[in-house]
Amino acid sequence: xxxxxxxxxxxxxxxxxxxxxxxxxxxxxxxxxxxxxxxxxxxxxxxxxxxxxxxxxxxxxxxxxxxxxxxxxxxxxxxxxxxxxxxxxxxxxxxxxxxxxxxxxxxxxxxxxxxxxxxxxxxxxxxxxxxxxxxxxxxxxxxxxxxxxxxxxxxxxxxxxxxxxxxxxxxxxxxxxxxxxxxxxxxxxxxxxxxxxxxxxxxxxxxxxxxxxxxxxxxxxxxxxxxxxxxxxxxxxxxxxxxxxxxxxxxxxxxxxxxxxxxxxxxxxxxxxxxxxxxxxxxxxxxxxxxxxxxxxxxxxxxxxxxxxxxxxxxxxxxxxxxxxxxxxxxxxxxxxxxxxxxxxxxxxxxxxxxxxxxxxxxxxxxxxxxxxxxxxxxxxxxxxxxxxxxxxxxxxxxxxxxxxxxxxxxxxxxxxxxxxxxxxx
Amino acid sequence: xxxxxxxxxxxxxxxxxxxxxxxxxxxxxxxxxxxxxxxxxxxxxxxxxxxxxxxxxxxxxxxxxxxxxxxxxxxxxxxxxxxxxxxxxxxxxxxxxxxxxxxxxxxxxxxxxxxxxxxxxxxxxxxxxxxxxxxxxxxxxxxxxxxxxxxxxxxxxxxxxxxxxxxxxxxxxxxxxxxxxxxxxxxxxxxxxxxxxxxxxxxxxxxxxxxxxxxxxxxxxxxxxxxxxxxxxxxxxxxxxxxxxxxxxxxxxxxxxxxxxxxxxxxxxxxxxxxxxxxxxxxxxxxxxxxxxxxxxxxxxxxxxxxxxxxxxxxxxxxxxxxxxxxxxxxxxxxxxxxxxxxxxxxxxxxxxxxxxxxxxxxxxxxxxxxxxxxxxxxxxxxxxxxxxxxxxxxxxxxxxxxxxxxxxxxxxxxxxxxxxxxxxx
Numbered sequence: 035x036x037x038x039x040x041x042x043x044x045x046x047x048x049x050x051x052x053x054x055x056x057x058x059x060x061x062x063x064x065x066x067x068x069x070x071x072x073x074x075x076x077x078x079x080x081x082x083x084x085x086x087x088x089x090x091x092x093x094x095x096x097x098x099x100x101x102x103x104x105x106x107x108x109x110x111x112x113x114x115x116x117x118x119x120x121x122x123x124x125x126x127x128x129x130x131x132x133x134x135x136x137x138x139x140x141x142x143x144x145x146x147x148x149x150x151x152x153x154x155x156x157x158x159x160x161x162x163x164x165x166x167x168x169x170x171x172x173x174x175x176x177x178x179x180x181x182x183x184x185x186x187x188x189x190x191x192x193x194x195x196x197x198x199x200x201x202x203x204x205x206x207x208x209x210x211x212x213x214x215x216x217x218x219x220x221x222x223x224x225x226x227x228x229x230x231x232x233x234x235x236x237x238x239x240x241x242x243x244x245x246x247x248x249x250x251x252x253x254x255x256x257x258x259x260x261x262x263x264x265x266x267x268x269x270x271x272x273x274x275x276x277x278x279x280x281x282x283x284x285x286x287x288x289x290x291x292x293x294x295x296x297x298x299x300x301x302x303x304x305x306x307x308x309x310x311x312x313x314x315x316x317x318x319x320x321x322x323x324x325x326x327x328x329x330x331x332x333x334x335x336x337x338x339x340x341x342x343x344x345x346x347x348x349x350x351x352x353x354x355x356x357x358x359x360x361x362x363x364x365x366x367x368x369x370x371x372x373x374x375x376x377x378x379x380x381x382x383x384x385x386x387x388x389x390x391x392x393x394x395x396x397x398x399x400x401x402x403x404x405x406x407x408x409x410x411x412x413x414x415x416x417x418x419x420x421x422x423x424x425x426x427x428x429x430x431x432x433x434x435x436x437x438x439x440x441x442x443x444x445x446x447x448x449x450x451x452x453x454x455x456x457x458x459x460x
Numbered sequence: 461x462x463x464x465x466x467x468x469x470x471x472x473x474x475x476x477x478x479x480x481x482x483x484x485x486x487x488x489x490x491x492x493x494x495x496x497x498x499x500x501x502x503x504x505x506x507x508x509x510x511x512x513x514x515x516x517x518x519x520x521x522x523x524x525x526x527x528x529x530x531x532x533x534x535x536x537x538x539x540x541x542x543x544x545x546x547x548x549x550x551x552x553x554x555x556x557x558x559x560x561x562x563x564x565x566x567x568x569x570x571x572x573x574x575x576x577x578x579x580x581x582x583x584x585x586x587x588x589x590x591x592x593x594x595x596x597x598x599x600x601x602x603x604x605x606x607x608x609x610x611x612x613x614x615x616x617x618x619x620x621x622x623x624x625x626x627x628x629x630x631x632x633x634x635x636x637x638x639x640x641x642x643x644x645x646x647x648x649x650x651x652x653x654x655x656x657x658x659x660x661x662x663x664x665x666x667x668x669x670x671x672x673x674x675x676x677x678x679x680x681x682x683x684x685x686x687x688x689x690x691x692x693x694x695x696x697x698x699x700x701x702x703x704x705x706x707x708x709x710x711x712x713x714x715x716x717x718x719x720x721x722x723x724x725x726x727x728x729x730x731x732x733x734x735x736x737x738x739x740x741x742x743x744x745x746x747x748x749x750x751x752x753x754x755x756x757x758x759x760x761x762x763x764x765x766x767x768x769x770x771x772x773x774x775x776x777x778x779x780x781x782x783x784x785x786x787x788x789x790x791x792x793x794x795x796x797x798x799x800x801x802x803x804x805x806x807x808x809x810x811x812x813x814x815x816x817x818x819x820x821x822x823x824x825x826x827x828x829x830x831x832x833x834x835x836x837x838x839x840x841x842x843x844x845x846x847x848x849x850x851x852x853x854x855x856x857x858x859x860x861x862x863x864x865x866x867x868x869x870x871x872x873x874x875x876x877x878x879x880x881x882x883x884x885x886x
Contacts, residue, residue, distance in 0.1 A: 100526045100551060121817055122553065125526065127578070132545065133622065150576050152553070152817065154855070190817030196559065205870045210636075213858050213865040219814040223878070224870035235873040242875050244882075388645040391547055391578065391616030429580070429855040432639050439639040444631045444650035447661040449668050452649070456670075 050170040053088065054110035057081040057257055060359070068110070070171045070249075072256050080355070081257045083110045090305055092276060095268075100125045102159055102265040108301065109265070110258050111166045119194050120165055121187075123158030124265050126150040128273035128421075133389035134402075135420075138409050142419045144279070146270055147392055153190050153214065154427035155183035155348070155395070156291070160262035161191045164251035167258035168197065173249035175200055179232040180252075181287065181348045182211030183395075183426055188251055189218040200248070202232050207347060210430040228342060230353045256290075263291040267298025270421055271308050278302070280418035281314040281369070283405045285397050285425055286326050287349040289356030292317055296363045316414070317360050317371040318404035320344035320379060320396075326357045330371035335361060345376045345434050346396040348426055370413055374403035380434055382406060386424070387435075395426030396434050476596040479514065480536035483507040483683055486785070494536070496597045496675075498682045506781070507683045509536045516731050518702060521694075526551040528585055528691040534727065535691070536684050537592045545620050546591055547613075549584030550691050552576040554699035554847075559815035560828075561846075564835050568845045570705070572696055573818055579640065580853035581774070581821070582717070583613035586688035590677035591617050593684035599675035601626055605658040606678075607713065607774045608637030609821075609852055614677055615644040626674070628658050633773060636856040654768060656779045682716075689717040693724025696847055697734050704728070706844035707740040707795070709831045711823050711851055712752050713775040715782030718743055722789045742840070743786050743797040744830035746770035746805060746822075752783045756797035761787060771802045771860050772822040774852055796839055800829035806860055808832060813854070813861075821852030822860050 057066040061079025071081055090107050098104030102124035103116040116122070127147045135143035148156040161184070168176055176192040177200050178184050185201040192199035199220025203212070204227060216222040225232045236253050239245040251259045271278055278299055284292045296315055302308045319327045322344025329337045337357030342350035354360070364371055374382070379396055382403035387393050394402070405422045408414045428435070445451040483492040487505025497507055516533050524530030528550030529542040542548070553573045561569035574582040587610070594602055602618040603626050604610050611627040618625035625646025629638070630653060642648040651658045662679050665671040677685045697704055704725055710718045722741055728734045745753045748770025755763045763783030768776035780786070790797055800808070805825035812828050813819050820828070831848045834840045854861070871877040 119558065122555075127548065129548075133620065147578075150578070152573075152576070153819070154580075154853075190813075190819070192817075193814055194559065194817035203867075205867070209862070210855055210858060212867065213862055214819060214855065216865040216867065217810065217813045217819055217854065217861050218817055221868040221882075222866075223881075224867040225873045226870065227873045231873040235875070235878075238875050239878065244875065244879060384643065387616075387643045388619055391618075391620035391644055393579070393616070393640060393643055427580075427855070428643065429636055429640065429853070432636060435643050436635070436639055439642040440648075441629075441631070441638065441642065441650040442647040444652065447651045447653045447657040449661070449664050449670065452661075452665065453670060455649075456647075 048112045048114055050112050051110040052112055053085045053107055054083045055086045056084050058084050070254055072254050083257060083261050087305060090307065092307060095272065102162060102262070105265055105268045108268065109163060110261055111163060115166060119196065120162050121152040121158050121191050121194060123151045123162055125269060128270060129390060129392065131390050134386060137385065137389055138406055139416050140409060140414070140420050141417050144421045145386070145390060145392060145424055146266065146421055147424050149394065149424060149427040153186045154430065155187065156263070156266065156425040157184045157187035159265050160259045161187040161251055163262040164249065164255040164259035165191050165195055167255050168249035169195070171249065173247055174198055175248045177201055177236070177248050177250045178252050179229065179236040180215070181229050181350055182207045182215065182430065183348050184252065185215035185222065186211065189215055189220045189222070192220055193218040202236055204229055204232055208431055208433065210432065214430070229351055230339070260290045260294055263294035264298035264301070266291070266423070267295040268302065271299070271302050274419070276308050278308050278311055278313045279421040281316060281414055281420050283316045283318055283401050283422045285349055285401050285423060286317045286319050286354065286360055287351045289326065289354045289360040293356050293359045293363060313367060315363055315367045315369040316404065316408060317364055317369065318401045319371065319373040320346040320349055320400050321373045321375045323350045323352060324373035325352060326354060326360050327371045327373040329357065330361055330364065345431070346379055346400050348395060348397045349400060370408065372404045372408055374400060374407055378403040378407070383428065383435055384438060392424060393428030394424040395428055396431045397426050398424035399434070474538045474540055476538050477536040478538055479511045479533055480509045481512045482510050484510050496680055498680050509683060509687050513731060516733065518733055521698065528588060528688070531691055531694045534694065535589060536687055537589060541592060544592070545622070546588050547578040547584050547617050547620060549577045549588055551695060554696060555816060555818065557816050560812060563811065563815055564832055565842050566835060566840070566846055567843050570847045571812070571816060571818060571850055572692065572847055573850045575820065575850060575853040579612045579616045580856065581609035581613065582689070582692065582851040583610045585691050586685045587613040587617045587677055589688040590675065590681040590685035591621055593681050594623065594675035595621070597675065599673055600624055601674045603627055603662070603674050603676045604678050605655065605662040606641070607655050607776055608633045608641065608856065609774050610678065611641035611648065612637065615641055615646045615648070618646055619644040628662055630655055630658055634857055634859065636858065640856070655777055656765070686716045686720055689720035690724035690727070692717070692849070693721040694728065697725070697728050700845070702734050704734050704737055704739045705847040707742060707840055707846050709742045709744055709827050709848040711775055711827050711849060712743045712745050712780065712786055713777045715752065715780045715786040719782050719785045719789060739793060740795040741789055741793045742795045742830065742834060743790055744827045745797065745799040746772040746775055746826050747799045747801045749776045749778060750799035751778060752780060752786050753797045753799040755783065756787055756790065771857070772805055772826050774821060774823045775826060796834065798830045798834055800826060800833055804829040804833070809854065809861055810864060818850060819854030820850040821854055822857045823852050824850035825860070
């Protein structure tokens, strides 16, 4: 029986959560009404949205808009969500990466490139779902703890939706992320500490009267927010021609994205939108923040927190909430977890740019670096259909490649000067 | 009669230029075969692609991919262009800008946001067309003179297409543009001088044996390249529901984009894809590089070159090749040319970010600034359907807003510290 949730709002004319019917605890299975809940009252486990989808057809999806709202019937959002002021993210490119595949020895490789989203990271997907929930629950301030990308996504979405924003980041982030998190207005607060300290601070703030009426997209709205990552799974499958990939490499920060891509794939099978088939999920971390990779390699089921030290700051979560679920999924699907050094991250960023014309964030260097490492190690099947995720934009982490990305020469505007500079190069 | 062009290639199995049938001089009307020609042999006027479209239906376009290749039948590209390695740009968001419209007093305002393109500017559109022409003509090096965005678009496209790249920029560009123009590989050459000097240098290089086999997208491939801007017109009309806007504000650097949007609108009318109706085209420049605006205000038909000095570096072309055509079109359609100061550019960038969650490049600050100025002056009709273009990305011109985009506060990770910092703000 569902426990009543005191904060739940009266039903609107349009079902505010669409085909979602309730929340359930991922640990003990206890069910709850749809409300601003994020932890099980029985066991403190994380809650997840459950649905009663009814029939969803490929045709209905294909007739939808070129953004995540084409999947509105599979998300906890109202049917008229596309008419509301939001950033309408998604439907980003799935790039057939023949050059990179050839270089690595992979026969069929695709890059899912989420840098084309409105604020240039996959975070626009999750924020768009959290924003709808915030509206339904009557929150007037949109907030988050962030390693950078999320702060920009939240402040941009709040600006367009007409909500107040107040977001929290570690004070030592890249300049591009700081500018992007403050240019949309609202308050940006730098915290002297790591992301994990920012996150703890936000949990404290929610319990304080100061935080009343605040929707923290990745804390008290996390149950809804996390569902946004399912759209990556839906898009990849639809863009492959309604087919699941054989193997996929996904970055791990909190681990939420990976668990939701798995959930999305399973939903597509259950709905008959794709054929059932085995798929293997591979998780990628930076060596400087690899708690899940370490646990995987040690054969543990528990993830030991670490203090992050890596240029892949958007993945620098030392205490990943969904780490154990990542281990479960990777083991269940026959995948693996691997990590790469900062130098390998930079190499992989340059490799992806040089071969496919995609300038990824450091997080994209992590996934492509792990893709390379696992291919070389014979762990990935070179003949299988493979997808690798790029979740962010190189323009936000310029320093990582600045040393290698400079003019070949600076010359006067004359052909003679050009000839002199390039004469020895043929 | 068409003059034979010695460099034209033998016809391939698939018509390499699709429905394009020839080139014609915009000044004297002389016609030429399709070839790597860019100036009239009779009068040195610029050449333009002419077509024999046959029938093109809305349905055929709507069934196409979510990128510019949905309009392949209206472009000088082969029918199988979508299968070739290119960046597949376009089909970017047309954002209904209710907040910005309300702030400015415009009833129906849309922002065409081209920052979602693969290298985050509209240049991916024009380069994609030039790349196909380069392949057809057998060029092995892709090149350009650039104010920054184009260099990144060319090197990225060349990387994916497997061509060599060598691009030329003024040496004093923003760091983000320098990194983005070199991270994809190839040679990036900084020139000590303005864009106009870079451009003259490139024209010199084409005539030199060193430049043999080089396709300069905006010089010897310019005739094809420029056609890519028509896709902005097509997308705007289709995204409005197959309707032309009443008025549109377009940035002017060389002026090519504006002339091609006008061409695109006229083609849509001619093909019966939209109803014929009057539309007004407004041109936007930065006060620090406003040769077309100055000519417009003085009632001249000739554009006097200037030496640029503005933060809108992507528009800093002091000697705009298509300036006179811009004046023609603006006068013919009942539009205007206006310019805004650097301070107004920054204000407009912040206004757009704050109201719509769109972080534009300085060039977007120019168009939104001019939109505001012309609305306040009563030149734009507040009740008419209006579109304003954002052609680039704020992440590439961070310095313009860095002064205003900083953390509100930097604090220790405690609620008490937060309360102390924000206590006086209620």
